[in-house]
Amino acid sequence: xxxxxxxxxxxxxxxxxxxxxxxxxxxxxxxxxxxxxxxxxxxxxxxxxxxxxxxxxxxxxxxxxxxxxxxxxxxxxxxxxxxxxxxxxxxxxxxxxxxxxxxxxxxxxxxxxxxxxxxxxxxxxxxxxxxxxxxxxxxxxxxxxxxxxxxxxxxxxxxxxxxxxxxxxxxxxxxxxxxxxxxxxxxxxxxxxxxxxxxxxxxxxxxxxxxxxxxxxxxxxxxxxxxxxxxxxxxxxxxxxxxxxxxxxxxxxxxxxxxxxxxxxxxxxxxxxxxxxxxxxx
Numbered sequence: 001x002x003x004x005x006x007x008x009x010x011x012x013x014x015x016x017x018x019x020x021x022x023x024x025x026x027x028x029x030x031x032x033x034x035x036x037x038x039x040x041x042x043x044x045x046x047x048x049x050x051x052x053x054x055x056x057x058x059x060x061x062x063x064x065x066x067x068x069x070x071x072x073x074x075x076x077x078x079x080x081x082x083x084x085x086x087x088x089x090x091x092x093x094x095x096x097x098x099x100x101x102x103x104x105x106x107x108x109x110x111x112x113x114x115x116x117x118x119x120x121x122x123x124x125x126x127x128x129x130x131x132x133x134x135x136x137x138x139x140x141x142x143x144x145x146x147x148x149x150x151x152x153x154x155x156x157x158x159x160x161x162x163x164x165x166x167x168x169x170x171x172x173x174x175x176x177x178x179x180x181x182x183x184x185x186x187x188x189x190x191x192x193x194x195x196x197x198x199x200x201x202x203x204x205x206x207x208x209x210x211x212x213x214x215x216x217x218x219x220x221x222x223x224x225x226x227x228x229x230x231x232x233x234x235x236x237x238x239x240x241x242x243x244x245x246x247x248x249x250x251x252x253x254x255x256x257x258x259x260x261x262x263x264x265x266x267x268x269x270x271x272x273x274x275x276x277x278x279x280x281x282x
Contacts, residue, residue: 009035010042010086017076017083018042040074041091045082051124055193056081058119058171067111069189092189094181101182102211102219106204108188109176113200116171121197131248132241136174136196139240147247150257154264155247158240161272165233167199174203174241177210201225202234209238212267221274235271239264 007026015021015037024035024042034043045052056073071089075081098105125133137143141162147155173179175194182188196203204224211219225231243264250256 007033007035008044010037011084014042014083014086017080018074018088019077020088036091039091040088041071042086042088045085045087047124047128047130051122051128051195052087053081054122054124055195056087058116059193062115065187066115067187068108068115069187070112070193071189071191092181092191094183094186094189096178097180097182097188098177098207098211098219099215099217102208102223104182104188105176105180105207106224108180108190109173109204109207110200112176112190113170113172113203119171121169121171122195125195125197131245132174132194134248135241135243135245136198138244139237140198145244145248147244148250148252148254148257150254150261151243151247151264154261154268155240155243157265157268158236158243161236161268162240163233165230167201167230169197169199172196172198172200172203174198174206176203177207199234201228201230202237205231205234205238206241209235209242209267212270213239213242213263221270232271232274239267239271 009024009026015024018040020037020040020042022038024037027034027036027041034041036042056075059070059073062070069092071092073081074088074090076083081087134143134145138145172195173190173193174196175192176190179192179194180188180190201224208219208221208224211223212221221235225234246260
């Protein structure tokens with residue numbers, strides 16, 4: 001994967017606005033842009049205009065004790081969820097999955113998505129142009145894209161495997177894989193909410209696709225899906241999503257292409273020959 005960007009620390013004016021005291025300490029994981037200050041985590045606001053405020057308002061309303069936890073968003077004295085381009089939320093401790101905890105990550109995602117089922121689609125989703133948004137739209141045939149030469153073969157093979165599929169859409173977390181934390185005796189914590197308007201089964205497939213690409217040991221293909229006959233098509237879309245996003249991130253001067261291309265080819269072959277619950281899926 002591309003190198004993570006260097007961490008930028010929030011200015012003192014942001015700490016004052018959120019009434020925080022302490023020295024910012026960079027946190028590992030995610031995109032490497034989060035810092036901890038005492039009992040809070042700060043990160044730059046992301047996405048289209050209004051996305052971070054929308055996310056804070058949504059997370060504040062989610063039920064407690066529903067099989068997952070989310071960090072409580074913090075607001076300034078004036079009630080703002082974004083201050084000088086920064087957001088803040090309570091720090092919640094836990095050990096990140098997903099290695100050897102794939103079923104638990106999937107279960108946490110299902111509980112989270114069940115709580116989001118009735119949320120309306122926010123308008124800002126249509127305005128997003130970052131590589132992950134492009135990759136998502138390409139995965140679902142809503143947009144076309146060229147990819148770097150190193151990824152052209154797995155991209156073409158994945159597109160040839162894609163078939164129409166129907167499933168109800170809702171708000172989902174499109175990047176659960178490394179963003180579920182576990183602590184003994186407590187519900188898992190969902191962090192770094194990355195919203196998309198897609199079937200929950202697709203968000204689940206992104207988790208398993210990520211495992212096939214970048215984790216050792218990888219999860220079994222049948223870890224997700226729950227026997228749904230659409231599962232293979234969701235996995236194909238998940239791999240297209242990650243491939244196109246990666247291509248958009250690295251650009252034409254990329255020099256690590258052969259290794260990543262091999263990962264995508266291996267994952268594609270696993271989906272091609274995979275069986276789910278003992279029988280081949282369409």
